[in-house]
Amino acid sequence: MRPIYFFWIVFAISVYWMAYLYQDFLMNLLIAGLLCVATFWLKDFFGRYIKNEILNSFCCVIVLLAFLIVPLYFVGHRSIGFIVGLDMDSFSSFVDKTKQFIIGIFEYFPVLSSGIKKSLANISAQSIMTYAIHFSSYIGKYSLSFLINTGFIVVFLFFFFYYGRRIYNYILQLLPFEISQSKAVFREINGVLRVVFLTSIINVILQGFAFGIAVVWLGYDGFLLGVLYGLTSLIPVIGGALLWLPIAGYEIYLGNVGIAIFIGVYSLVFIGFVIDNLIKPIIIAFIKQKILKTPLQINEILIFFSILAGFSTFGFWGIVVGPTITAFFIALLRLYQSNFSHKNP
Template sequence: MDRRTLFVLILFSIALWGAYSIYAPFLLSMVVAVLLAMATSNLTRYLTRTLRSRKIATLVMVLLLFLLILAPIIYIATTGVEYLTHLDQQTIREIFAKARSLTENIPYVNHWAEEYLQVDKVIPYLKGISLYITKMGSKGLGFVKDTVMVIAFYAAAVYNQDRFIATLVALIPAPQRESREMVAEIASTMEVVIYSIIVTAVFEGFLFGIFVSYFGFDGLLFGAIYGFASLVPVVGGALVWVPLSLYAWSELGPQPALAIAIYSVVMISIIADTFIKPIIIKMIKEQLLHVQIRINELVIFFSIIAGMSTYGFWGMILGPAITTFLFAATRIYLVYSSALEE
């Protein structure tokens, strides 16, 4: 290594250190924004060709991201407070009594319900949740702020997506062909993940909202809540329909409560989530996007769970991206190892 190369390397290292010291608080938002831009790159190119303007295409993509993420959160935060304020202590006491009666013959669960399902213990938490949601809708908490930052960085990444992709390809220490394949595979995986998440969340939220609106509940509100809750694998939907069923039992009687519970389990959890969801993912992957990804769908599923457990909401994007990058880097390493052995 000559002096000029060493000098450039030192300058580049100093620049990276300086950039990290400045942008460290926004690093997660920037990474998520770049991954979202990669996932929606094909749609952005299509809009750019159709509208004949990159600026207008960028504006449309930013508005779509806002409507899909931030607008439902603001609606849930503002409208959800009204439902919390209507929950008086007598209503909560009746709901807990129903829950304890349903679990009195279940070992371990009955003791837990008897100990923790007490009005005096839950009221402070409900007040805290109400305050949290109110602040989330009016003053903006961490998640909303992070989402705004993601949208802002997303706008920059979408507008300069070709430069971003070219820079990523150039920075990967591998031949250009392998680098392009790695970036393309990450983008294809993220494209399938993003569109699948959006379609299934909207679909399941629509099914739940339509049904509960029949019993007098706000279908738009609970559909949006269920759509976001469905992003949590396995137990997400139950976080919505279980308390709503108990509330319906207390206010409307056992038949509406059982109808909501049975519908949620059979129609959404079993039919929609188990049978229809894989069909939707397959249609998105093969017929809409026409992409072939090397990572198995089950691996993507577990990477979403791992990502959400580590990074929270945005982990559903970071998990598959990191996993895809790991698989692609492993393949490149194996190719180089085989070449050296020969």
């Protein structure tokens, strides 16, 4: 057996066992690496003022962590304050009135009325609180898992920032391409990730601001609901419906049908369609052309749909993974076309 064949057999076996050994951390490593690639410009920015590599990398992690921790802390703090100050008598009265309101609506539909009454008979303030406690324990279990994974991502992210350039140069030496070809592939991936990162931040701010401005005039806490709407906007398809639907339902309960319709139409048409589906691709195109020094050759609509596909396949972190896979595939196709295809003009 030729030595090279033996090497590849042994190498493939070692890769399998390495993947098996670190399988619980592979996704965390991938997410940390992609975040580092998308935001490595932060390290260059801090490098102008902070020459210590450890402190520089630490500052980069703190800045990124602030985008996640600060909004979640604010929402959690306000939510706990709301729950602690909840008056059970008032809440029970609210539930009873809501049930009567719903039954009153379905009295015009005799076929459905009896079924609705039976469904609402077991609903009370106590049952809702019991369900909320049960649901919170369910959420808490997955939140703990999310926090643990986030902790690993933060640790890996620090090391990626610290060793980033050395890892990048080492990978360039390993790949069986010319250095210029490998750099072109990485440049494409880096550009797409930066577009996704910056677009997501701008989109969160725009949608949160638009919703907060609308509801503050209706007597709600515009800042809190704006932050919440911005966070929920990161979830494709469903997004802000998790927030505006309960508010619209509450306004209908109060008898403010016009306000409820306004909230629904405003959220669906202006925020959900105009901002998320029309303005967002424009933002992607603007970032590609004006902010990135090297223009990308990937259509902004394709980036937009790769975010949706990534979320549906990988969950929340698919927002980053989806565009990366798409950019890598297209970069390889372009590399093949320009260097290996015999049909080049």
